[in-house]
Amino acid sequence: MSIFFDDFQVGQIFVSPGRTFTEAEIISFAHSYDPQSMHLDRVSSEQGQFKGLIASGFHTLNIAWWLFLRLGIVEQSMKIGIGIDELRWNRPVRPGDTLTLTVEIADKSITSAEDCGRIYFAHTLKNEDLEVVMTYRSLNLIWREGFSGKSRDSQE
């Protein structure tokens, strides 16, 4: 169900399945990339500002991206990521939380290259109580049909 640049419509909305954060995963990620006690240490975090472990915001971002890829809409059409804008961590994510991603096509524009266009995806991540835990926009180059990395002959 991959969608190419010309077929994305501004305003289209896609909703992912859920994914549950486990304590083991939160601690393991923090150990590798964000070793702060609020993400790592169950005992000291109980005394801290959040009264318990919370996931690294970077971990939450990675999971949101994974949920985006799970949608399958850019499986053959993703050329590359340009950047991220206006990321906000609105609420803590805790062990046991189940997160779901909603993605809206916020904007699209052609580029000087004929093989792809630019799309702004607006990502909203919610927990099981439908509270928004994170929002961001990703700016990506999306192949036009026939120019995808999967059909190299037509591209080079």
Added chain:
Amino acid sequence: MSIFFDDFQVGQIFVSPGRTFTEAEIISFAHSYDPQSMHLDRVSSEQGQFKGLIASGFHTLNIAWWLFLRLGIVEQSMKIGIGIDELRWNRPVRPGDTLTLTVEIADKSITSAEDCGRIYFAHTLKNEDLEVVMTYRSLNLIWREGFSGKSRDSQE
């Protein structure tokens, strides 16, 4: 050498040690969070637009954050992350690249809370050829001295 809100000065610059990206780490990260062939598959990526494996941009962001924490400047003074602005992936990161982070205090402002202030950190990640591979700004709440999570008695 933790620095608290009042002691950060706009324009201050900090430079991290380097960290080398390995192919194993790039593939392992991609498998968990960004399973696209340009990050996962050495064979097909040779035929792709980058002529070889490149690191996930999210992986690069996580390593940049790890390098930031390695500086030690917010070890006791980080209250929480609010968000990220204007992230741009300027160049691909490849296996064997060694990245170094430069962080500048871009802006600081007080909040309505007396225990912390808001700091914009401007992060620039460069490879061993001093080419910029990624830039972003992080917006964080930074404890004032005496209110840190490490000295709970004075806070609660």
